Amino acid sequence: MVVGQSTLGQAVGGAVAGAAALDRTARAHRPMTVLRDNLRTLLLGTPLAVACTAVVVFWVVVAVIGPLVVPGEPIVTDVGARLSAPSAAHWLGTDEFGRDVAARLVSGARVSLTLASITVVVCLVVGTLLGAVAGFNERLSQVLMRVVDAVMAIPGLVLAIVLMAVLGQGLGTIVIALSVVHIPLFARVAFGEVRALKELEFAQAASALGASRWRILTRHFLPSMTSSLTVQASYVLSTAIITEASLSFLGAGVPPPTPSWGAEISSGKTYLFTAPWMLWPAVIALTTLVLAVSLLGDRLRDVLDFRADGGSL
């Protein structure tokens, strides 16, 4: 989803104008407790929110216990039973190698969710650190932010594909590739926030009292930054899921035979006529998860007051 135009729009605009684009006066942000108080409204406030939360919870549960519940093996091939329709033994039938589709679906859930979550955490930590360092250090920021702008100027999927070519296929390399694509966004947000916050009096007072920059960052700045960082994190989560699926769809993502929804959609497409049970479960799975995460992310932005486009949902 196109997150708060205030950040992505400015960030892209800043891609050609340099770091100056994010210059804005600091405002006191709502600290994280606002999120905690509103968590119930966020997740369960409207029927739509309830549905989205239910879907996300469903897929998390499936990812965790699915492989234990579904009979059948995601990787073991059984050429004799290839392309067989759903049955008691194979709940969603088998694919072209005789592998159980349902088992691959739930394993794919585990893969997608794990990869996306780890990516978000990595981006959050590394991006925030990078942006904060640049925010504190004027001269370093010139160089650092230009590099960030340059990386952001390369369209995400293109960069991810090329990185996968350089790094080779593997679960770890996917996390690295996805992280490299999304860290610049966090870096920009953190940079803007730190740069603005350090002009405020409480920061200058803390510094005068002898607090180290690290202490100022962690004790004083981070609580104010959490809302914008959380919004970015929600955006990156849904984008990471989609990018990983796209990479796997193109054959540049999760290495076979590890299951991934994107890869299953790609192979299912070939057997659209003869074995539709290969394609549609993965399509429905990906669609529902992505929609639910995106909608919850939108809602999060509404709750934290970040929307700039006045959408109705």
Added chain:
Amino acid sequence: MLLAYATRRVLAAVPVLLIVALVTFLLMSLVPGDPALVLLGDSATAESVARLRAELGLDQPAVVRFLSWFGGVLRGDLGQSIFLSDPVATIIAKRGLVSLTLAVVAQAVAIVLGIALGVVAALRRGRWTDRLLSTAAVAGIALPNFVVAIVLVAFFAVRLRWFPATGFVAPWDDLGRSLATLALPVAALAFKQAALIARMMRGSMVEVLDSEYVLAASARGLSRVRRVVRHALPNALGPTVTVIGVGFGSLVTGTVIVEVVFGIPGLGQLLIDGVRTRDIVLLQGLMLTITAVYVAVTLVTDIVQAWVNPRVKLS
């Protein structure tokens, strides 16, 4: 004033492109595998590999290689592809034209559709038309391109047989068949772009419709159509222009995927093939070109935005 702003923006873009060229080159130099070895295959001996490497210029130090490549880029020469027989610039130009056609048509359709639907949703806000359109917009933005593409193929190409599932015919070759082959890919691409534009349009239109000057126009007795088209719409278009520029990034990404799904011989397919064969020179040129186009589009959007909305120039 506008010229000064435009110049500033263009100058700011130069270092970005330079760094992108550097990053691209650095990445490519990390690609494992020796192209000379791959090219020679079984007949590779130590001397022939060394000779081919010298021929391809692969044995020079990195800085020299970068400068000679970049020097070539500035002259318009992107080097010679390792695995295909043409110079990279020629390949990119040919394939780029295909991708450009697809992208431009899709974006045009998306702009028209997005603005129209956004305005309709704003005018009927709160009612079921608005809800329906807003839901469709959310779906369009959130769904991955290939899912939309596959659903379209499954329904319109396989089941209804209205359009072909793969292939590409250029409009200047055969307009009728071109439209048929373009229909589904353009639909897949335009769905997301139109959703982005429509959502932004609806938002800014709602804001504008609530403003005082529209109310004043109504009080003066202007008809609904005149109020909307002549007074509200031009002011609501401002943020939408930004979205069109921002959306271009996802248009590029979408084009890559859609080209693979529909078997269209464009830059997206080229990228995937280049990655598979590890054609470093091709990938370098490709990545640089795609990024340069993206930066240029963003630049143009920013300048148009400044022209439409003078307040932007002054910030």
